[in-house]
Amino acid sequence: MSNLIKGKEQEWETVIGLEIHAQVKSNSKLFSSSSSTFGSKPNSQVSLVDAAMPGMLPVINKYCIEQAIKTGIGLNAKINNYSVFDRKNYFYADLPQGYQISQYKHPIVGEGKVTIDFKDGSSKDIRIVRLHLEQDAGKSIHDQNPTKTYVDLNRSGVALMEIVSEPDIRSADEAGLYISKIRSILMYLDTCDGNMQEGSLRADVNISVRKLDDKYGTRCEIKNLNSIKFIKQAINYEVKRQIEVLEEGGVIEQNTLLFNTSTGKTRPMRSKEEAHDYRYFPDPDLLPLEIDQEDIDKLKKTITELPDDRKKRYVDDYNLSNYDASVLTADKFVSDYFDNVIKFDKTLKKSSKIVVNWITSELFSLLNENNIEINNSPITPQYLGKLVKLLKEDIISGKIAKDVLVEMFNTKKDPEKIIEQKGLKQVTDTSEIENIVNEVLQENQKMVDQYLSGKDKLLGFFVGQTMKKSKGKANPKILNEILQSKLSKKN
Amino acid sequence: MKLDINTINKIAKLARIRLSEEEAKDLLKDMNSILDWVEQLNEVNTDSVEPLANISSSILPQRKDEAKDINSADEILKNSPDKLEGYFAVPKVVE
Numbered sequence: 001m002s003n004l005i006k007g008k009e010q011e012w013e014t015v016i017g018l019e020i021h022a023q024v025k026s027n028s029k030l031f032s033s034s035s036s037t038f039g040s041k042p043n044s045q046v047s048l049v050d051a052a053m054p055g056m057l058p059v060i061n062k063y064c065i066e067q068a069i070k071t072g073i074g075l076n077a078k079i080n081n082y083s084v085f086d087r088k089n090y091f092y093a094d095l096p097q098g099y100q101i102s103q104y105k106h107p108i109v110g111e112g113k114v115t116i117d118f119k120d121g122s123s124k125d126i127r128i129v130r131l132h133l134e135q136d137a138g139k140s141i142h143d144q145n146p147t148k149t150y151v152d153l154n155r156s157g158v159a160l161m162e163i164v165s166e167p168d169i170r171s172a173d174e175a176g177l178y179i180s181k182i183r184s185i186l187m188y189l190d191t192c193d194g195n196m197q198e199g200s201l202r203a204d205v206n207i208s209v210r211k212l213d214d215k216y217g218t219r220c221e222i223k224n225l226n227s228i229k230f231i232k233q234a235i236n237y238e239v240k241r242q243i244e245v246l247e248e249g250g251v252i253e254q255n256t257l258l259f260n261t262s263t264g265k266t267r268p269m270r271s272k273e274e275a276h277d278y279r280y281f282p283d284p285d286l287l288p289l290e291i292d293q294e295d296i297d298k299l300k301k302t303i304t305e306l307p308d309d310r311k312k313r314y315v316d317d318y319n320l321s322n323y324d325a326s327v328l329t330a331d332k333f334v335s336d337y338f339d340n341v342i343k344f345d346k347t348l349k350k351s352s353k354i355v356v357n358w359i360t361s362e363l364f365s366l367l368n369e370n371n372i373e374i375n376n377s378p379i380t381p382q383y384l385g386k387l388v389k390l391l392k393e394d395i396i397s398g399k400i401a402k403d404v405l406v407e408m409f410n411t412k413k414d415p416e417k418i419i420e421q422k423g424l425k426q427v428t429d430t431s432e433i434e435n436i437v438n439e440v441l442q443e444n445q446k447m448v449d450q451y452l453s454g455k456d457k458l459l460g461f462f463v464g465q466t467m468k469k470s471k472g473k474a475n476p477k478i479l480n481e482i483l484q485s486k487l488s489k490k491n
Numbered sequence: 492m493k494l495d496i497n498t499i500n501k502i503a504k505l506a507r508i509r510l511s512e513e514e515a516k517d518l519l520k521d522m523n524s525i526l527d528w529v530e531q532l533n534e535v536n537t538d539s540v541e542p543l544a545n546i547s548s549s550i551l552p553q554r555k556d557e558a559k560d561i562n563s564a565d566e567i568l569k570n571s572p573d574k575l576e577g578y579f580a581v582p583k584v585v586e
Contacts, residue, residue, distance in 0.1 A: 026556050027556050027557060027558040028556050028557060028558040028559070033554070033557060033558060033559040034558065034559065034561060034563070035558035035559075035560065035561075036558070037558075041564060041577055042564065042576070042577035042578050043563060043564040043567050043568060043577050043578065043579070044561075044562050044563060044564045044577070045561065045563065046561075046563045046564075046567045047559075047561060047563065051563075051567050059552060059553070059554045060551060060552075060553050060554070061553070061554060061555075061556050062553040062554065062555060062556065063555070063556030064556070065553070084544075089505070091505070091506075091507050092584070093579075093581045093584050140584060141578070142583070142584065142585075145580075145583075146583070147582070147583050148573075148575075148580045148581065148582065148583055149580075149581050149582070149583050149584045150575060150578035150579065150580055150581075151578060151579040151580075151581060152577075152578055152579075153567070153579075277501075277505060279505070282544070286551065287544055287545055287549065287550065287551040288544045288551065289551050290550060290551070
């Protein structure tokens with residue numbers, strides 16, 4: 001698959017690296033005991049440490065360290081037994097300390113990699129440079145008053161994991177797949193809730209373009225994107241902009257950009273002369289973090305199935321394609337649902353592809369229409385399993401199964417009961433179907449004549465009429481057989 | 492190592508401290524003499540010495556992940572010169 005972009009005179013290659021900020025799933029903040037719950041009353045979860053009152057000292061949250069280690073293991077990365085917390089100094093209203101406690105030279109997690117899967121079945125590794133722990137800043141609200149900014153420090157001090165990739169990404173689509181994969185790993189590990197709308201997962205995107213095999217071009221960084229859709233839009237816009245500048249003989253200035261979600265355009269955030277000088281230095285309030293290998297090994301054992309392991313199981317045990325398996329495992333809740341459907345009955349293992357289709361097309365469209373997440377689905381995995389089994393055993397037809405599914409969705413009822421109550425069982429009794437076929441052929445003598453004189457297409461008409469008469473309950477295979485044999489006898 | 496007046500002004504700007512020309516000159520002298528004093532340490536050969544993080548060989552204390560419900564808004568905002576509905580209000584910051 002070629003990712004090259006055609007310019008006026010030549011083709012360009014896009015080079016992208018991502019810095020993902022993932023909020024650690026924990027009860028309390030990284031260096032204080034205030035709650036990290038989202039959406040509380042402003043400034044209600046701010047301790048004296050978070051507000052940076054003089055003399056306050058940070059004490060690290062053990063669980064946040066464990067969460068970072070687990071995430072590192074999930075990213076196939078090296079866990080560093082020795083890491084250091086540094087102060088990143090900058091001046092801003094929602095950063096009361098005047099610095100952010102972060103990790104600079106010695107992060108807790110080193111090099112790793114994740115695999116992304118493409119539709120055509122191929123895959124690609126994206127290398128991870130590092131993961132480090134840091135504090136989040138507070139929240140500023142700029143648009144409520146022409147002369148004031150309002151500040152809420154509830155988020156101040158909440159633990160973040162910054163995950164930095166190598167510039168291995170070559171298109172907006174790859175960037176989308178990469179962040180989806182990271183999100184999925186985090187959610188399987190339960191180290192981040194993955195909620196992009198609430199800002200639990202957001203990304204800074206570094207973008208440059210170059211002629212193929214040339215050295216990297218000058219990059220621009222787009223800050224703080226919080227949806228996969230916006231990430232892709234921002235990349236596509238920025239790549240086009242950079243190519244245009246270069247083709248007109250200009251140069252790309254290294255810049256920090258903001259993406260305007262309503263116009264779909266990027267614009268520079270700060271001018272160069274005010275470029276940040278963070279003056280990193282080790283935080284004298286915090287000793288280096290030393291981790292025993294034993295503790296890392298213990299945490300390794302607590303990790304259950306990761307998306308790639310589960311994908312492999314689906315390919316090996318259920319014969320699903322690599323891509324189908326990757327789509328299914330991307331969201332842990334979807335994948336758990338699928339597992340529970342299959343668990344309903346042994347025979348379903350062989351029909352796994354049909355189960356996938358029922359989940360990803362029929363069930364998803366019902367859930368989407370009603371804005372319901374799969375983990376709150378009114379149709380239990382057991383009932384969906386039962387429905388697919390009834391379909392496979394020819395008790396109901398595919399068309400009726402779809403109607404039953406809607407009924408199940410609305411009433412939460414057992415599919416077997418619905419079928420019984422509404423008399424929807426498929427008619428497989430040949431004599432009954434034969435009677436209906438006879439009626440249809442008698443009522444449509446003209447059409448029969450036309451068919452016999454060579455209008456083959458009319459077969460579909462007879463099938464439709466018979467089906468309609470049987471109220472959709474005739475077994476389509478038997479119906480077709482009878483119809484064809486009847487018509488050929490007439491010839 | 493010698494600092495120049497531009498570096499002093501840059502540090503002051505990053506720290507949001509306004510200095511008069513006079514003050515900057517004084518600080519330049521002070522800071523250079525501090526640096527000179529610290530630079531005496533360069534006389535010691537430290538090629539094979541690991542950097543020392545602390546002298547007590549204690550380890551980083553860690554706490555359990557327990558959230559304390561503090562409902563801090565009133566106390567935290569008490570010293571704020573300007574506030575609105577539980578928020579700090581500060582002069583408009585652009586971006």
